Amino acid sequence: MLIRITRGWEIPDRLATPEALVFGRRAVLGGTALGLATGIAGPARAAEPLSLPPAMRNTRYAPGRAVTPEREVTSYNNFYEFGSHKGIARAAQRLPQRPWTVKVDGLVDHPREFGIEDLLREMPLEERVYRLRCVEAWSMVVPWTGFPLSALLDRVAPQSGAKYVRFETAAIPGVMPGLRQSWYPWPYIEGCTIEEAAHELSFLVVGAYGKPLPPQNGGPIRIHQPWKYGFKAGKSLVRVSLVAERPKSFWETVQPSEYGFWANVNPAVPHPRWSQATERVLGTGELVPTQLFNGYGEFVAGLYAGLENERLWA
Ligand SMILES: Nc1nc2c(c(=O)[nH]1)N[C@H]1C(S)=C(S)[C@@H](COP(=O)(O)O)O[C@H]1N2
Numbered sequence: 001m002l003i004r005i006t007r008g009w010e011i012p013d014r015l016a017t018p019e020a021l022v023f024g025r026r027a028v029l030g031g032t033a034l035g036l037a038t039g040i041a042g043p044a045r046a047a048e049p050l051s052l053p054p055a056m057r058n059t060r061y062a063p064g065r066a067v068t069p070e071r072e073v074t075s076y077n078n079f080y081e082f083g084s085h086k087g088i089a090r091a092a093q094r095l096p097q098r099p100w101t102v103k104v105d106g107l108v109d110h111p112r113e114f115g116i117e118d119l120l121r122e123m124p125l126e127e128r129v130y131r132l133r134c135v136e137a138w139s140m141v142v143p144w145t146g147f148p149l150s151a152l153l154d155r156v157a158p159q160s161g162a163k164y165v166r167f168e169t170a171a172i173p174g175v176m177p178g179l180r181q182s183w184y185p186w187p188y189i190e191g192c193t194i195e196e197a198a199h200e201l202s203f204l205v206v207g208a209y210g211k212p213l214p215p216q217n218g219g220p221i222r223i224h225q226p227w228k229y230g231f232k233a234g235k236s237l238v239r240v241s242l243v244a245e246r247p248k249s250f251w252e253t254v255q256p257s258e259y260g261f262w263a264n265v266n267p268a269v270p271h272p273r274w275s276q277a278t279e280r281v282l283g284t285g286e287l288v289p290t291q292l293f294n295g296y297g298e299f300v301a302g303l304y305a306g307l308e309n310e311r312l313w314a
């Protein structure tokens, strides 16, 4: 299903300039804008404007839908650490983006703490236009810059006992007002199997729209596995651990009857309180049919052979 995406959203200069060059320039501009925004909104700010190295688009994963306008993606967010509503973008500007480290540890031969700048320099950056389908039945299409999770795992050499990957995200009380909602099991944890983590589609995201990933979208680094519901996509990662036991996620702890470990998108399996058959497209408001594995079945269905007795869909 390789449908050419609509080009109507693209800015005119991108049509006339090689993408890598455009992204290089836009990254610098975007970084400056973000640096200024951060300076206005909060006390913690990077002295240097953030920037993102240029990255070529990988066209293997055509989204089959138009890219969602950037302003929608950066202003309609789920990030409970900043509040349990969609309008957290401004508050999230207080999340310091530099320095930032991600500890990669657990059952690995070479545990290491990576600075975000090390990752930007060392990892094979590319752009992928992925869909994101929230369990709340809305969706979006975003050009993310990032690198395969497998590239990070290769660096630390997982041991044979590593069966799962646990993602831990930032929890900074002075910066994140949502943490005062003490009935939630902070920090926000997510996880997947080692096979899912090694899959080519599992992507660590460090940018969006050719610019550094904004804090409200999980800057400076988040995970995205586009065949799963959006709540699996932990934002602002601080630790990635290879473990023997299945991690228990934030939402699984809060409401196990509604949110499980696998959470693969399936239009035929309703949420206990609503249908998952269709989704509302951010930006246009259009209602479209939801696809099995969010349309990525040709890539990922094989991961689940023999797991039919698992609760794969919620
Ligand atoms: N740390 C953290 N990560 C999170 C969340 C959150 O509340 N906290 N919300 C999740 C949910 S439910 C969704 S749909 C996506 C939303 O990503 P977006 O705001 O970039 O669209 O982030 C996911 N990652």
Ligand SMILES: [Mo]
Binding pocket: 078, 133, 134, 135, 136, 229, 230, 231
């Ligand atoms: Mo979500």
